[in-house]
Amino acid sequence: xxxxxxxxxxxxxxxxxxxxxxxxxxxxxxxxxxxxxxxxxxxxxxxxxxxxxxxxxxxxxxxxxxxxxxxxxxxxxxxxxxxxxxxxxxxxxxxxxxxxxxxxxxxxxxxxxxxxxxxxxxxxxxxxxxxxxxxxxxxxxxxxxxxxxxxxxxxxxxxxxxxxxxxxxxxxxxxxxxxxxxxxxxxxxxxxxxxxxxxxxxxxxxxxxxxxxxxxxxxxxxxxxxxxxxxxxxxxxxxxxxxxxxxxxxxxxxxxxxxxxxxxxxxxxxxxxxxxxxxxxxxxxxxxxxxxx
Amino acid sequence: xxxxxxxxxxxxxxxxxxxxxxxxxxxxxxxxxxxxxxxxxxxxxxxxxxxxxxxxxxxxxxxxxxx
Numbered sequence: 001x002x003x004x005x006x007x008x009x010x011x012x013x014x015x016x017x018x019x020x021x022x023x024x025x026x027x028x029x030x031x032x033x034x035x036x037x038x039x040x041x042x043x044x045x046x047x048x049x050x051x052x053x054x055x056x057x058x059x060x061x062x063x064x065x066x067x068x069x070x071x072x073x074x075x076x077x078x079x080x081x082x083x084x085x086x087x088x089x090x091x092x093x094x095x096x097x098x099x100x101x102x103x104x105x106x107x108x109x110x111x112x113x114x115x116x117x118x119x120x121x122x123x124x125x126x127x128x129x130x131x132x133x134x135x136x137x138x139x140x141x142x143x144x145x146x147x148x149x150x151x152x153x154x155x156x157x158x159x160x161x162x163x164x165x166x167x168x169x170x171x172x173x174x175x176x177x178x179x180x181x182x183x184x185x186x187x188x189x190x191x192x193x194x195x196x197x198x199x200x201x202x203x204x205x206x207x208x209x210x211x212x213x214x215x216x217x218x219x220x221x222x223x224x225x226x227x228x229x230x231x232x233x234x235x236x237x238x239x240x241x242x243x244x245x246x247x248x249x250x251x252x253x254x255x256x257x258x259x260x261x262x263x264x265x266x267x268x269x270x271x272x273x274x275x276x277x278x279x280x281x282x283x284x285x286x287x288x289x290x291x292x293x
Numbered sequence: 294x295x296x297x298x299x300x301x302x303x304x305x306x307x308x309x310x311x312x313x314x315x316x317x318x319x320x321x322x323x324x325x326x327x328x329x330x331x332x333x334x335x336x337x338x339x340x341x342x343x344x345x346x347x348x349x350x351x352x353x354x355x356x357x358x359x360x
Contacts, residue, residue: 037360038358038359039357039358039359039360040358041358047358060359060360061356061357061358061359062357062360063354063356063357064354064355064356064357065352065353066321066322066326066353066354066355067321068299068300068319068320068353069320070320071320071322072322075322075324075325075356076356076357076358077324077356090359090360092359092360102332106327106329106334106352106354107327109328109334109337110326110327110354110355110356113327113337114325183360184360215360236360237359238360
C-alpha cells in the first residue's frame with residue numbers, strides 16, 4: 001500500500017527566502033536582479049513591452065541635450081511607468097571625470113523633480129576609448145570619489161581588471177560593475193577567471209557587497225553564467241534591444257537570470273574527468289564485454 | 294537684446310530674462326528637463342528668479358534611452 005501523501009511534493013523544502021532575497025545597492029532594494037537599458041529599441045512601444053517581459057524593476061537612462069524648438073516632441077518618460085521602475089541615470093558617453101560628474105548631477109536634478117527614487121544614485125561610466133568603449137580607470141576613480149562625496153550612490157562601470165575593481169570599491173562605490181566584454185559587443189563573459197577574482201576580492205570580508213556584471217551580454221546563457229559565477233546582478237541592453245524579437249529575448253533573459261541565480265544558490269556539482277553512473281551498479285542484468293571492468 | 298548659448302546654439306533674448314522665460318523662448322517641453330548655467334545645475338525652484346546674463350552658456354538636458 002502506498003500513501004498518496006508520499007507522492008505529494010512539499011513546498012517547504014524550497015528555500016524561497018533565499019531565492020527571493022532582493023538585490024540591495026545603496027538605499028535601493030531590487031526584486032529583479034536584472035537591470036535593463038532603454039536604448040537602441042526600434043520604437044518606444046517595443047522598449048516598453050520588452051522591459052515588461054524582462055521582469056526588471058530598474059532601468060537605465062541617459063542624459064542628453066533637449067531638442068530646441070520642439071515642445072511637442074515625445075519623451076522616453078512618456079513610455080516608462082515611474083511607479084513601476086526605478087530609473088538609474090548613467091553618464092554614458094562621458095570621457096572625463098568632470099563631464100561625468102556634470103551628467104550625474106543633471107540626471108539627479110531631473111529625477112528629483114520627477115520624484116523618482118533613482119535621484120540618489122548613478123551608473124558612472126567614464127570612457128577611455130571610442131572604438132572599444134573601454135572605461136578610463138583613472139578618470140573613473142576620480143569621478144567616483146567626487147560623486148560619493150556629493151552624496152551619490154555610485155554604481156561603477158569598469159573593466160574586468162581586479163585591481164581597478166578594488167580601487168573603485170575603496171573609492172566608495174556602492175557597487176562595482178565589471179564588463180563581461182565590450183559594451184554592445186555581445187561577446188559574453190570573455191574572462192570569467194578575472195570576474196571570479198573580482199567577486200572573491202570584493203566580497204572577501206564583505207559577502208553582501210553587490211557586484212553587477214555590466215555589458216557584453218549576447219544571449220541568455222551569458223546571463224546565467226554571470227549569476228552562476230556569483231554575480232549579484234546583471235545589467236544589459238543591446239542583447240535585448242537588437243535581438244530579432246526583443247520582447248521574447250527579454251523574457252528569455254528573465255528566465256536566464258532566475259536559472260543562473262538559483263543554480264548558484266543551489267551549488268553546482270564539481271567537474272570530474274570520468275563519468276559517475278546515475279543508475280545503481282548493483283543488479284544490472286547485462287554482462288560487460290571485452291574485459292571492461 | 295543679448296546673446297547667450299543654449300545647447301551650443303546662439304540665441305538672442307531680451308535683457309533681464311529669467312531662466313524660466315528662456316526655456317519658453319527655446320520652446321522645450323517643460324516637464325522632464327534639467328538646466329545648467331555655466332556648468333552649474335540650477336534647481337527648478339530657482340528657474341523663475343535667475344536672470345540670464347549676456348554670454349551665459351546653458352545646457353538644457355532630458356532623459357533618453359540608454360544602457
